[in-house]
Amino acid sequence: MPGLxxxxxxxxxxxxxRRVWVIGASYGIGAAIARELLARGAQVALSARSRSLLQGVADGHADALVAPLDVTDVASVHAAAKVIERAWGGFDLALVVAGTHAEMRARAGRADGGEAQLDAxxxxxxxxxxxxxxxxxxxxxxxxxxxxxxERQASGGIGIVASVAGYIGLPKALIYGASKAALINFAESLYGDLRPxxxxxxxxxxxxxxxxLTRKNRFAMPALMKAEDAARVTLDGIAAGAFEIHYPKRFTRWLKLLRMAPYRxxxxxxxxxxxS
Ligand SMILES: NC(=O)c1ccc[n+]([C@@H]2O[C@H](COP(=O)([O-])OP(=O)(O)OC[C@H]3O[C@@H](n4cnc5c(N)ncnc54)[C@H](OP(=O)(O)O)[C@@H]3O)[C@@H](O)[C@H]2O)c1
Known part of the structure; x- marks a missing residue:
């Protein structure tokens, strides 16, 4: 175990x-990570629902393996894992990037479940x-x-993409933020169990x-990063052996500070x- x-x-x-499985690799951050990994000489298994988009990211690369799945269908996830195991005998790193976002606030909808229920x-x-x-x-x-x-290999790693929206409760992120807060806590516990x-x-x-995902947002997004930069920082952080990789620091450090502040x-x- 690591020391102080x-x-x-x-x-x-x-x-x-290195054999890396990227789940959520058809577009967005996951696709940028997959492309960056291929450029760095890794063998990359690409998963998401859209086979054609995954094939586009793989771009005929000899080190790329396309294994479509839907994360909400556990059988399809296991089937993809089997495909990768058969091809590579295992993997050194699995990155779970797949996720989605839907704005929501807590204003009550119409009692009859009409149009207002569809409103974010x-x-x-x-x-x-x-x-x-x-x-x-x-x-x-x-x-x-x-x-x-x-566990069979007793080696390798797993990366989970959560969000700074999991640090504190933010407007319009009623459920998204809760899902990411759960992932942060989950990853912390997982670390304690798996690192030994x-x-x-x-x-x-x-x-x-x-x-x-963010192009749908109708509000100003501070310190917006390019997906290619996010991919590089993510992979550099993993390469350095960090537990938490957060970016861009000029934004995330403020949120970390705010998380420690009294609620008022x-x-x-x-x-x-x-x-708001
Ligand atoms: N962009 C941001 O500012 C930001 C900030 C913080 C955290 N994040 C997190 O980073 C991750 C990636 O975000 P992004 O912005 O790259 O999102 P994105 O552009 O919407 O891409 C999402 C990826 O997840 C895949 N995916 C979605 N639902 C899936 C399902 N049911 N099964 C399998 N794959 C599925 C999509 O592929 P298919 O549609 O082909 O399945 C796609 O490859 C998410 O977890 C997101 O919450 C993003």
């Missing part, structure tokens, strides 16, 4: 020849459950397929990154910054 100093996880000196500014139980199905249960489905392989077994656990908390101050600062 030094990296919390086994560092990856070099990605060349209203409470909608079905939509809340759908979001958790992908962002939380979907990740657990992936872990269910990844863990046995890593020689397995690394990496928690990735991005701020705002320009992807199809935190709530006031969020209201002021977001105008």
């Amino acid at each position: 100093f030094g990296p919390l996880n086994p560092p990856f000196a070099d990605y060349r020849g 500014s209203h409470w909608n139980l079905a939509r809340a459950r759908q979001l958790l199905e992908v962002n939380l249960h979907g990740v657990l489905n992936c872990v269910d397929a990844i863990l046995p392989v890593l 077994q020689g397995i690394g656990v990496y928690l990735v908390n991005p701020g705002f990154v320009d992807t199809p 101050l935190q709530f006031a600062a969020v209201r002021r910054a977001t105008g």
Whole structure:
């Protein structure tokens, strides 16, 4: 186990020849990570629902393996893991990037469940459950397929992409934030369980990154990053053996500070910054 100093996880000196499974690799941050890994010489298994988009990211690369799945369908996740195991005999790193976002606030909808229920500014139980199905249960489905392989190998690592939205409660992120807060806590516990077994656990908390997911946002996104930069910082953080990889620091450090502030101050600062 790591001591007081030094990296919390086994560092990856070099990605060349490493077998990495990226789940959520068809577009956005996951696709950028997959492309960056291929450029760094890794063998990359690409998963998500859209086979054609995955093939586009793989771009005929000899080191790429396309294994489509839906994270909400645990059988499809296990089937993809089997394909990778058959091809590679295991993997050195699995990154669970897949996730989705749907704005929601807690204003009550119409009692008759009419139009207002579809509005992002209203409470909608079905939509809340759908979001958790992908962002939380979907990740657990992936872990269910990844863990046995890593435990059998007694080596390798798992990375989970959560979000700084999991640090504190933010407006419009009623369920999204809750799903990411759950993942942060989950990754912390997972680290305690897996690190003594020689397995690394990496928690990735991005701020705002320009992807199809954030292009839907109708508010100003501070310190917005390019997906390619997010991919590089993520892979460098894992290579260095960090536990938490958060970016961009000029945004995430403020949020970390706010998380430690008394609620009175935190709530006031969020209201002021977001105008809601
Ligand atoms: N962009 C940001 O600012 C930001 C900030 C903080 C955290 N994050 C987190 O980073 C991760 C990636 O975000 P992004 O911005 O790159 O999102 P994105 O552009 O919407 O990409 C999402 C990826 O997840 C896959 N995916 C979605 N639902 C899936 C399902 N049911 N099964 C399998 N794959 C699925 C999508 O592929 P298919 O549609 O082909 O399945 C796609 O590859 C998410 O977990 C997100 O919450 C993003």
